[in-house]
Amino acid sequence: MLAKIFLELTEFSWFRRIAWKPIYNHLAKKFPFEDWVFMNYGFEPDDPSTRPQLLENDEPDRYPLQLYHFLATQTEVAGKQMLEVGSGRGGGASYIARYLKPAEIIGMDIADNAVEFANKRHQSPNLRYVAGNAENIPFEDGRFDVVINVESSHAYGSVANFFAEVKRVLRPGGYFVITDMRDPKNLPAFEETLLGSGLHLVGKKVISPNVVKAIELEDDLKRARISRQVPARYVKMIEEFGGVKGSQIDKNLRSGSLVYFWYVLKK
Numbered sequence: 001m002l003a004k005i006f007l008e009l010t011e012f013s014w015f016r017r018i019a020w021k022p023i024y025n026h027l028a029k030k031f032p033f034e035d036w037v038f039m040n041y042g043f044e045p046d047d048p049s050t051r052p053q054l055l056e057n058d059e060p061d062r063y064p065l066q067l068y069h070f071l072a073t074q075t076e077v078a079g080k081q082m083l084e085v086g087s088g089r090g091g092g093a094s095y096i097a098r099y100l101k102p103a104e105i106i107g108m109d110i111a112d113n114a115v116e117f118a119n120k121r122h123q124s125p126n127l128r129y130v131a132g133n134a135e136n137i138p139f140e141d142g143r144f145d146v147v148i149n150v151e152s153s154h155a156y157g158s159v160a161n162f163f164a165e166v167k168r169v170l171r172p173g174g175y176f177v178i179t180d181m182r183d184p185k186n187l188p189a190f191e192e193t194l195l196g197s198g199l200h201l202v203g204k205k206v207i208s209p210n211v212v213k214a215i216e217l218e219d220d221l222k223r224a225r226i227s228r229q230v231p232a233r234y235v236k237m238i239e240e241f242g243g244v245k246g247s248q249i250d251k252n253l254r255s256g257s258l259v260y261f262w263y264v265l266k267k
């Protein structure tokens with residue numbers, strides 16, 4: 001019942017603005033586990049032979065990491081200046097920094113505790129994390145070649161403000177890659193706002209089947225990790241939040257009442 005009321009309230013921008021920051025701050029403080037570095041539902045490619053080769057240490061995070069890999073490789077990032085908006089516990093920006101070799105990637109998140117966790121947990125010479133709001137990005141105009149955004153935009157008060165900020169901090173010719181999910185009834189308005197920003201569409205894809213596949217493949221590992229780390233009274237809640245097989249997210253993606261997508265745009 002409470003979860004249903006919460007979800008209904010997230011339709012309102014004022015509620016999203018006040019609700020998500022304390023939730024992600026609380027999660028970072030309450031569960032400071034070193035090996036929990038991603039907070040997305042993952043991705044498995046149609047052709048498994050295209051999976052990235054990973055170091056042994058990164059194998060347990062294969063599926064959430066693949067969401068970053070396949071989105072980031074929609075454009076050239078090697079040697080570029082990159083910004084991640086909504087970097088969470090930092091695993092995605094760390095993967096990009098180490099494997100895809102941008103000149104620099106800065107992960108930015110509104111939850112200060114998550115930023116503090118990420119700065120302690122991930123080290124690479126071309127990587128750092130800062131606190132900041134997607135609707136008011138703390139960088140100068142034209143600072144970045146690529147902006148990446150993973151499973152975060154649903155939490156913003158105004159995606160129109162966010163897209164305007166992305167356009168401002170991108171250099172001319174720079175790329176914006178975004179992946180997230182929406183109720184299909186809200187997708188046309190989302191796309192209209194995205195294209196209304198003045199960024200030019202390069203490509204788009206519905207990836208719900210790839211996310212559902214990842215949820216399935218990661219399930220045993222995810223459940224084992226949660227039951228090992230989380231006190232028994234929180235297990236059900238974190239399993240729902242983490243999107244185990246049979247969770248509401250999993251059901252909604254399977255039924256089509258939620259659509260997971262990515263877009264690639266150019267300034």
Ligand SMILES: C[S@@+](CC[C@H](N)C(=O)[O-])C[C@H]1O[C@@H](n2cnc3c(N)ncnc32)[C@H](O)[C@@H]1O
Pocket residue numbers: 020021024025037038039040085086087088089090091092108109110111114132133134135149150151152155156157
């Ligand atoms: C589901 S998590 C995804 C984190 C990360 N992208 C990943 O895939 O592991 C969403 C993240 O967006 C962040 N976020 C929410 N609202 C934000 C805002 N207005 N500005 C910046 N980050 C925000 C949250 O604090 C959270 O870390």
